[in-house]
Amino acid sequence: MTRAWILPSLFAASGSLLAAMLVVKGSWGVAVVMLPVFVLLAGLHSPLAFPRSIGAAEAQRRSAVDGRPVVYWRAGCTYCLRLRIRLGRSARQVHWVDIWSDPEGATRVRAANDGNETVPTVVVAGQAYVNPDPQWVRGQLG
Known part of the structure; x- marks a missing residue:
């Protein structure tokens, strides 16, 4: 993995972990909102933008x-x-x-x-x- 993908990968991994924790706690709605936000942040900070x-x-x-x-x-x-x-x-x-x-x-x-x-x-x-x-x-x- 190159340096350019480290920050986007961290955003995606953090969002996934946060969403999983929220699902375990029973907060499905918040998880459904938070995961796309982190994926969007990952995309904006990636070379793809x-x-x-x-x-x-x-x-x-x-x-x-x-x-x-x-x-x-x-x-x-x-x-x-x-x-x-x-x-x-x-x-x-x-x-x-x-x-x-x-x-x-x-x-x-x-x-x-x-x-x-x-x-x-x-x-x-x-x-x-x-x-x-x-x-x-x-x-x-x-």
Whole structure:
């Protein structure tokens, strides 16, 4: 299992355990509500909530051609999730790089952030921006 799936797995396991405990205590209704909540949290914090990631070199190449931003992110990051949700359908137009699955992406984020893996780091025209406003990122798309 990769690091990207640890937090979603913990959400799913915790929700299952909580639901089982509630069923044993006779609280079927609460269990029926709690399990989907934890499954939803697991899905939101998983790589599935984001468009398919590509490698940092490929993202940089594509960005040079089409001028769209590159977003360096990692699963479990609430700020990355906020950016993804607030971009809505526009998120598919951005080049996403998961720094936990691409070591070169992690290296580029550390270079832009004084050695820290601070995400989301958005690169537009070669300039890195840490945790920018989602409206600003959307404005960079067109």
